[in-house]
Amino acid sequence: QKEVEQDPGPLSVPEGAIVSLxxxxxxxxxxxxxxxxxxxxxxPELLMYTYSSGNxxxxxxxxxxxxxxxxxxxxxxxxxxxxxxxxxxxMKGTGGFKTIFGAGTRLFVKA
Amino acid sequence: GAVVSQHPSWVICKSGTSVKIECRSLDFQAxxxxxxxxxxKQSLMLMATSNEGSKATxxxxxxxxxxLINHASLTLSTLTVTSAHPEDSSFYICxxxxxxxxxxxxxxGPGTRLTVL
Numbered sequence: 031q032k033e034v035e036q037d038p039g040p041l042s043v044p045e046g047a048i049v050s051l052x053x054x055x056x057x058x059x060x061x062x063x064x065x066x067x068x069x070x071x072x073x074p075e076l077l078m079y080t081y082s083s084g085n086x087x088x089x090x091x092x093x094x095x096x097x098x099x100x101x102x103x104x105x106x107x108x109x110x111x112x113x114x115x116x117x118x119x120x121m122k123g124t125g126g127f128k129t130i131f132g133a134g135t136r137l138f139v140k141a
Numbered sequence: 142g143a144v145v146s147q148h149p150s151w152v153i154c155k156s157g158t159s160v161k162i163e164c165r166s167l168d169f170q171a172x173x174x175x176x177x178x179x180x181x182k183q184s185l186m187l188m189a190t191s192n193e194g195s196k197a198t199x200x201x202x203x204x205x206x207x208x209l210i211n212h213a214s215l216t217l218s219t220l221t222v223t224s225a226h227p228e229d230s231s232f233y234i235c236x237x238x239x240x241x242x243x244x245x246x247x248x249x250g251p252g253t254r255l256t257v258l
Contacts, residue, residue, distance in 0.1 A: 038182065066249075073145075073234050073249035074185070118184060129247060133184040 033057050036119055036132030045141050049106040053119035053132045056100065060121040060130075063095050065104045068116045068134065077117075078104065109139045144168055145237050147250035154225055155258055161221045162253045164235030170215035171237030175247065176208070179232040191218050225257045 036053045066074035078093040092105040119132040144167040177185040191197040191212035199205045209221040236247040
């Protein structure tokens with residue numbers, strides 16, 4: 031079993047739709063949870079960074095962490111064609127530097 | 142702020158040659174840098190972690206004699222792919238982290254696409 035599971039998609043939605051991206055994980059030691067966006071042939075850029083359980087909102091993006099279920103989500107409201115990219119979840123425990131990445135979900139937002 | 146650059150952005154080389162990729166943190170000092178490789182439609186695979194002034198820590202299955210990592214300063218790390226072969230063709234991405242504090246956030250470079258003929 032992989033430490034982090036993420037559906038690779040692709041996920042195709044119309045412009046303006048609400049997008050839900052999810053990851054599950056198995057290691058209860060994970061405390062920091064991140065979402066990265068990666069455009070084709072580019073490096074990942076950090077979108078959201080949360081610690082432990084709860085919600086965090088930044089503009090059109092909302093990150094949710096449910097540690098009891100080992101489940102994290104990223105919601106994108108009013109999706110735009112420019113949101114078309116691969117979204118990677120990532121997580122790490124305390125004290126160490128190794129971050130574990132999900133496989134990434136490819137998102138296409140159609141105009 | 143927190144910009145990481147990589148050079149070159151792409152490189153094509155002949156089998157058997159060595160290729161050096163540079164990773165620089167432009168506006169901060171990175172005590173730790175990470176090297177990843179990414180195959181098409183797959184996630185990032187950590188290759189090694191390097192701390193300035195010390196030997197890199199390689200992940201299991203990564204040949205340290207083939208992928209030489211040098212982290213000579215707080216703003217520069219290099220990855221040298223020695224005696225490259227076609228199976229080494231991949232997208233190589235570095236990231237830099239400012240250790241300490243609560244986040245240890247990683248900032249990624251734009252990646253280097255290596256094609257070995």
